[in-house]
Amino acid sequence: MPRRRIAAALASAAIGLTLLTGCSDDVSCGLDQCTVTVQRETNAxxxxxxxxxxxxxxxxxxxxxxxxxxxxxxxxxxxAVEVGGLSFTLSSVTQDAVQFEVAR
Known part of the structure; x- marks a missing residue:
């Protein structure tokens, strides 16, 4: 029985990881700063x-x-542009995506 539970947990984790890596937007954060990449789509x-x-x-x-x-x-x-105590700075713009930094 424990082997089935472990296999089920691993399968669930693999599916969750696949869903996360399929996401088109990306946020990578340090302690007080994040690098954000969003697709150039309306409402992204x-x-x-x-x-x-x-x-x-x-x-x-x-x-x-x-x-x-x-x-x-x-x-x-x-x-940087200040909004609500956060600083926003544009890093790059491509045909497909924009990347910006957000810092406290």
Whole structure:
């Protein structure tokens, strides 16, 4: 019997891992900073450091996000934008995705 439980647990873990790796958005966090990558799709969103950040639009150097109901514009190479005690900085913009940093 214990072997069946272990096999079932391993199968469940493998399915959960497959679902996680199939996710198109990516959040990687350290102690007080996260790197976020979201797909350039309408309504793509991610929860990071306690706030919801939604992708609104982008061109080659500027990204507009909705952060906690407030729209902000991030420009590549520019200073961070402060919202709700967090700093948002644009890292990169490609045809498929945008990457930004969020820090406390």
């Amino acid at each position: 969103s991610v929860s990071v450091l306690g706030v919801e950040a939604k992708f609104v639009s982008a061109d080659e150097n500027t990204v507009t996000l909705d952060v906690g109901g407030e729209q902000i514009q991030l420009t590549k190479g520019q200073q």
